[in-house]
Amino acid sequence: MILEQIATGGCQSYLVGCSDSSSAALIDPEISQIDHYLALAARDGLRIRYLIDTHTHADHFSATRQLARQLAVPVLMYRTSAAPFVDMRIGDGEMVMLGRLRLQVMHTPGHTSDSMCLQIEDSVFTGDTLLIGGTGRTDLPSGDPEALYDSLFQRLLKLEPKVRVFPAHDYKGRQSSTIGEEIASNPRLQKRDRAAFVDMMRELNLSMPRHVTEALRTNMSGGKSVAQLLAEAAARVPFMSLPELKARVEAADEDLIVLDVREREAYESGHVPGARLLPRGQLELRVNQELPDPTRRILTCCELGQVSTLAAATLREMGFPHVVALDGGMKAWRVAAYPLNSGAEP
Known part of the structure; x- marks a missing residue:
């Protein structure tokens, strides 16, 4: 597996490719990095076949629709996504093929109702469901702390401890973790009682993302941001x-x-x-x-x-x-x- 991780501030995108077939998927791309993604794919000899958003983002502007027009490849999201421009809606447990690679979907609602994780070999791309040392917030539209508890403790954390975790955000320059490391040291995951976890999430009192209204509008509709x-x-x-x-x-x-x-x-x-x-x-x-x-x-x-x-x-x-x-x-x-x-x- 070829893996390129691209940071845009605290946002993380991933170019994942099969070395045998040279086919690739771009996960959670950000609008300002389009030329960077294309340059990396060309350098690695990869052709992007899928553009994937792990959920409807509220804190950055997705590049999936613009890249889909530019490359003539499909946008893939979970089947309940509200975005009208999604070409391939995929369900829990389903897969897409990248040569010898299999990208398997795990529906993990909580941060948003359309959140999903993607497991590829010994790695899982967790979107905003599980972060390094944290979890996705649940106070944005369609967020649900009860659903996040189930997604984490009943599904994602039951993967093998050695599975590498690649989140959609990290603000401390960390690139990856493992399921085992997160179970052992992630402060939010120490609240293993459902009621305690839900209460914690409801009391976080986080500030809103800077461009939340504009980001949700553009990412849900396929419209353009002012910067674009x-x-x-x-x-x-x-x-x-x-x-x-x-x-x-x-x-x-x-x-x-x-x-x-x-x-x-x-x-x-x-x-x-x-x-x-x-x-x-x-x-x-x-x-x-x-x-x-x-x-x-x-x-x-x-x-x-x-x-x-x-x-x-x-x-x-x-x-x-x-x-x-x-x-x-x-x-x-x-x-x-x-x-x-x-x-x-x-």
């Missing part, structure tokens, strides 16, 4: 640096239209000299009136550089081929002490 939209826009748009724009402003470059896409109050408090105001929320409705010549060179700017990137991408899609975005934003412009005008448009 920004990354896609940035890949389609060229940029201009702050010093370059300053030089063009000072040279009174009449070939460049500076388009400030902030709201009026922000614009009037301070803008690039000569900049026009066209708020992003009105862009599509006013573009024909404000920008009648699609051949003009246009630079978009905003407060932090994100909204202007989206605006530039939109304008390019609408037929303005010479649009660029400012690399940075008005906040950086002010920090650099570059010239500012205030008030309404002249």
